[in-house]
Amino acid sequence: MLAQSFVSILPRLSEKEMIETAKIHSIAGELESSAAATLTRPFRAPHHSASHIALIGGGKEAGPGEITLAHNGVLFLDEFPEFQRNVIEALRQPMESGKVIVSRAAGSFNYPARFILVATKNPCPCGWYRSDQRECVCAMTQIINYQKKISGPIADRIDIHIEAQKVDYERLASPDEEARSMAIRKRVERARASQEKRFQKEKSAHTNARMSPRQIKAYCPLDKESQQTLKNAVESLKLSARAYHKIIKIARTIADLEESENIGFNHIAEAIQYQPRG
Incomplete structure (x- = not known):
């Protein structure tokens, strides 16, 4: 819910960004009939079971993946450590350059991928490590292995790391x-x-x-x-x-x-x- 709300505070799309977004979604066959679809920043939230091709792009027709469909918008990866390791590591180059190159037998395709990555993870598999509300039931080896799923190079490419606190009912x-x-x-x-x-x-x-x-x-x-x-x-x-x-x-x-x-x-x-x- 918080990640979806994040889009509402982002600047409105410029004319150039609207055109770019419309072209990408047209190539992917996702351009809606309503023109309003290109007026808001994309918000993509693939499931943690998504494959490398689904996230990065490729397949038989070398189509754009979720990172390209999130261009000019937000890519939300909930339960980040639960994604396949090769999928997570494949984000390195796009996060650095803002583009992704998909190579197939028919040729290489250069897709834009300038997105804001919003990723979430629990402190441990059960989610209660260092919590003052409930006791953690994970062994220390489980906690360490879970936290290691996000490599140093990936963490280094994420600009802001925040530990989210419980939100009060009144809020x-x-x-x-x-x-x-x-x-x-x-x-x-x-x-x-x-x-x-x-x-x-x-x-x-x-x-x-x-x-x-x-x-x-x-x-x-x-x-x-x-x-x-x-x-x-x-x-x-x-x-x-x-x-x-x-x-x-x-x-x-x-x-x-x-x-x-x-x-x-x-x-x-x-x-x-x-x-x-x-």
Whole structure:
């Protein structure tokens, strides 16, 4: 439910994105007769039993998979560790490049796959590890093996890691949630507008997420306090180069949401909190 609601706070599709989305769903034979289908961002939620071909693409006709059908939208993978290992690992290249190449005897097909991945997993097979509400019944070996199903390289490609807490009944039953979503969307759209203005002279990036290391240096200067905080995090958490750049991009986005021209210490500190602790 939370993942489906996530789409409601994303910026509206641009004209270019609408055309791209319509073309993809037309190729897949999923374009609905109603034009409204291309006006909203895609939300794809394949079952954890989905095959490599179903998720990545391929088959006899080398058709697009779920990651391409989620282009410009959200790919929701519930119970992430329950997906086949080869399916999970196949996400590496698309998550990095925003595209996927499907090769068959008839030729190679290059499909776009620029999606937001939202994945969920339990802390253990029974779901109650470290819970204060119920006792976990899993053996430690089961917990370790379960957590190992998501490899380091895949976890490193996920920008934000959050431990979801139990939602109170009052919050679930609140009639104001829709209004909150609309307010959040306006903030997101303002932040997106700031990014488009920032990158108007760039060809390879128009959002913070697509910044290259060169662009990070050009558009994301850090003050001394922020640099020292980031250095300490990299050394203590043994973060990769990818995680280092990821933290700066997240911090830049947090600053945009707050309509702050510069990245501050508080933005870097918050971005670090979203990194996995192992």
